Amino acid sequence: xxxxxxxxxxxxxAAGRRxxxxxxxxxxxxxxxxxxxxxxxxxxxxxxxxxxGTTGKGEVPDGYSVSRANTDDFPLTLASAVPSQxxxxxxxxxxxxxxxxxxxxxGTRLTVx
Amino acid sequence: xxxxxxxxxxxxxxxxxxxxxxxxxxxxxxxxLFWYVQYPGEGLQLLLKATKADDKGSNKGFEATYRKExxxxxxxxxxxxxxxxxxxFCALSxxxxxxxxxxxxxxxxxxxxxxxP
Numbered sequence: 001x002x003x004x005x006x007x008x009x010x011x012x013x014a015a016g017r018r019x020x021x022x023x024x025x026x027x028x029x030x031x032x033x034x035x036x037x038x039x040x041x042x043x044x045x046x047x048x049x050x051x052x053g054t055t056g057k058g059e060v061p062d063g064y065s066v067s068r069a070n071t072d073d074f075p076l077t078l079a080s081a082v083p084s085q086x087x088x089x090x091x092x093x094x095x096x097x098x099x100x101x102x103x104x105x106x107g108t109r110l111t112v113x
Numbered sequence: 114x115x116x117x118x119x120x121x122x123x124x125x126x127x128x129x130x131x132x133x134x135x136x137x138x139x140x141x142x143x144x145x146l147f148w149y150v151q152y153p154g155e156g157l158q159l160l161l162k163a164t165k166a167d168d169k170g171s172n173k174g175f176e177a178t179y180r181k182e183x184x185x186x187x188x189x190x191x192x193x194x195x196x197x198x199x200x201x202f203c204a205l206s207x208x209x210x211x212x213x214x215x216x217x218x219x220x221x222x223x224x225x226x227x228x229x230p
Binding site: 048 | 202
């Protein structure tokens, strides 16, 4: 069982470019999340999805968009990357939106120059 | 709003030393509390959790007790090993503050633990 996979593992991106971070889970979890991790700030929620077809904004959504076309996939898109989006991005999932325990992917390290 | 405060690191200990990482929280309602661990180069893994006051979560020799009266969830381990070197995150579930529509976790900033042989 893979759990949650993320791609790419790392990426260096020029400012202004568009980038999609991929996240796939095989646990048939309804709820999925995107966090960014920054030194000294911990993890902050970017967007979430209660179930396929629905998404919502988290604490720091600006500059990011998500979609949830099916249960397994939850891609995060940066339409026009900026250096302040340099971070480590983690995808997570939970059985339902009201289930406490979240399971995390290995992360994507993104550098925007 | 809800928040989590944990002791700043880094924490450096010798093998077999006693570990305490303090965590306090501010929350409305009755959140669940968590400790997650992040080993170098990896994602976060759930270490333990407690869902109500006086519950004790435990796993791999680590323990934490949900103390509502002191709003704390301190992580302890009696004898640390080199393999425990990691970053530890305290977190609370933010459910109930958005009509149950957002299962957000609020994280502390993390405490880096280094255990020396």
